[in-house]
Amino acid sequence: MGRSHLSICPYVCPFAMLKLTTVNSLRFRPFGGAVRWRSATAQPAADTSVDPEWENALPFEKIPAPSLIGFLKEFGPFGKYKDGNLYDINKRLRELYGPILRMNGSFGREDLVMTFVPEDFEKVLRSEGPWPRRTGMDSFVYYRKQHRPEYFKGYGGLLAEQGEDWHKMRTIVNPIMMQPKVIRQYVDKVDTVAREFMAIVHGLRDEKQELPADFNEWLNRWALETMGVLVLDARLGVLDKDQTPEVTHFIDLTKEAVTLFYQLDILPSIWRKLKTPAFYRLMRALDELYHLIAARIDEAVIRMEKNPSADQDTLSILEKLLKVDRNAAFTMSMDSLFAGVDTTSSGSTGILYCLAKNPDKQEKLRAELRKIMPNKDSPLTPDNMKNMPYLRACIKESLRMYPPTSGNGRCTGKDLVLQGYRVPKGILVGMGQLVLQREEGYFTRPSEFMPERWLSGEAASGCPSAKEVHPFIYLPFGFGARSCIGRRLAMMEMEILVSRMVRKYDIGWNYDELKYRATLVNIPANDLKFQLKEVSD
Numbered sequence: 001m002g003r004s005h006l007s008i009c010p011y012v013c014p015f016a017m018l019k020l021t022t023v024n025s026l027r028f029r030p031f032g033g034a035v036r037w038r039s040a041t042a043q044p045a046a047d048t049s050v051d052p053e054w055e056n057a058l059p060f061e062k063i064p065a066p067s068l069i070g071f072l073k074e075f076g077p078f079g080k081y082k083d084g085n086l087y088d089i090n091k092r093l094r095e096l097y098g099p100i101l102r103m104n105g106s107f108g109r110e111d112l113v114m115t116f117v118p119e120d121f122e123k124v125l126r127s128e129g130p131w132p133r134r135t136g137m138d139s140f141v142y143y144r145k146q147h148r149p150e151y152f153k154g155y156g157g158l159l160a161e162q163g164e165d166w167h168k169m170r171t172i173v174n175p176i177m178m179q180p181k182v183i184r185q186y187v188d189k190v191d192t193v194a195r196e197f198m199a200i201v202h203g204l205r206d207e208k209q210e211l212p213a214d215f216n217e218w219l220n221r222w223a224l225e226t227m228g229v230l231v232l233d234a235r236l237g238v239l240d241k242d243q244t245p246e247v248t249h250f251i252d253l254t255k256e257a258v259t260l261f262y263q264l265d266i267l268p269s270i271w272r273k274l275k276t277p278a279f280y281r282l283m284r285a286l287d288e289l290y291h292l293i294a295a296r297i298d299e300a301v302i303r304m305e306k307n308p309s310a311d312q313d314t315l316s317i318l319e320k321l322l323k324v325d326r327n328a329a330f331t332m333s334m335d336s337l338f339a340g341v342d343t344t345s346s347g348s349t350g351i352l353y354c355l356a357k358n359p360d361k362q363e364k365l366r367a368e369l370r371k372i373m374p375n376k377d378s379p380l381t382p383d384n385m386k387n388m389p390y391l392r393a394c395i396k397e398s399l400r401m402y403p404p405t406s407g408n409g410r411c412t413g414k415d416l417v418l419q420g421y422r423v424p425k426g427i428l429v430g431m432g433q434l435v436l437q438r439e440e441g442y443f444t445r446p447s448e449f450m451p452e453r454w455l456s457g458e459a460a461s462g463c464p465s466a467k468e469v470h471p472f473i474y475l476p477f478g479f480g481a482r483s484c485i486g487r488r489l490a491m492m493e494m495e496i497l498v499s500r501m502v503r504k505y506d507i508g509w510n511y512d513e514l515k516y517r518a519t520l521v522n523i524p525a526n527d528l529k530f531q532l533k534e535v536s537d
């Protein structure tokens, strides 16, 4: 396979397609002890069937691939798309190279195939096997497995782990983080944070009742504070006006880590061959974060030892994880802080924006909310939240138009033929869902915000139905066994925040169209100066 060309992962996302290193060569102990469950767990049967098209398909190397010069001309520092967001870049790549293209690996990175055809997405995801591989985040993997193996005791975590080790962790965490019963347990706590946030939001408005330019920062803080409650059983204090230096440092470190991941793992970087200053900065930032989070977990352990919960059913997520293993609890909390903050805050931005731009839909949603929340500050409960179909449809529709991640990614689980080309087992395939989700021919009237397309019967009121769309185009939380572990928590968080915002305020937007910019997560490029006029009743 040629490796002479520039490699950049054009469709990026930390969890969806964190492209990068293979860690096959790394040996480690999942539990830090002498016994390796690798030997105790049977390898699931691999799909050994041969793709019937394989024999006559074109070789992998024939898949169109941008040359270094061609790539730089478009996307380099002087190229037309130098500041393009991922949507623009993906669209341009398809225009230039067609519906399938190959980005050659370089400086230790893997090759990546990018496709814009839903039948390919389906083929790849349906043959992912029982231990789906989604490689990426090399620097993350490096930190946990090579730089500080003693901290993690073999637990690479869901984001970074592959194969049997990923499966073991996922089996531990699924019943703890995905059970509706567990999610319901957190409604009140998440609502408490949301109410505090609302009080802050109220005071942030200027004389035009607009929020400040840095409102995105506040949304991030809300998401971080909420995540502290969900996975650390602790109030981090990031919403407090008078922050301790420790809290300020914590916020700065998470931001720095995300920026450095993007530089090292998504943009072209030579760190895998030659350690760069950014690489060392990331290792230092992760060390500091490790110690801050470890201190919180130690506090939680002491709290729990002092006041052991009598009722096993109402143990918190952290308590349940700690009962399995401290390292499992630690890794999962850390992963949630990385994967669950920017995503949830970016998702919430998209929803608020879509509602602000569509006052009729916003009013319709408010009518639904008034039934559940007769007063602006009526409590939200697991019971009354069951009845919010229009809210859920609004969230689905905004995740279609403004998804926090840029598409899905999977390594092929076996040799496959995509669009007449051979793609050997193990190649990372990126899926251009970001483009298709907004494209006529896939979704009808795609540029219109139509929550009704996600409803059925009378509620759909003659609107084109999302059910007619290829089911592998819209996967905001991924697919199958490796899909987002936090999706139920994220939905609950967004439902609570949006309910509170829309019930209390008429949300407006007086500026240019919302644009996202490329980082690990799609984050807003605009100032988020929403206008919030309090509703009278």
Ligand code: HEM
Pocket: 015, 016, 134, 158, 159, 170, 335, 336, 337, 339, 340, 341, 343, 344, 347, 404, 405, 407, 408, 409, 475, 476, 477, 478, 479, 480, 481, 482, 483, 484, 485, 486, 487, 489, 490
């Ligand atoms: C709107 C918010 C969110 C979106 C759109 C989102 C999206 C995604 C996507 C697309 C994936 C990849 C799935 C796949 O490859 O099939 C993923 C994985 C993951 N997400 Fe989320 N996510 C969100 C919130 C969260 C939250 C709140 C948490 C933590 C509590 C979280 C933790 C994770 C983890 C740990 C993985 C890796 C799962 C695995 O590989 O087994 N995410 N997410």
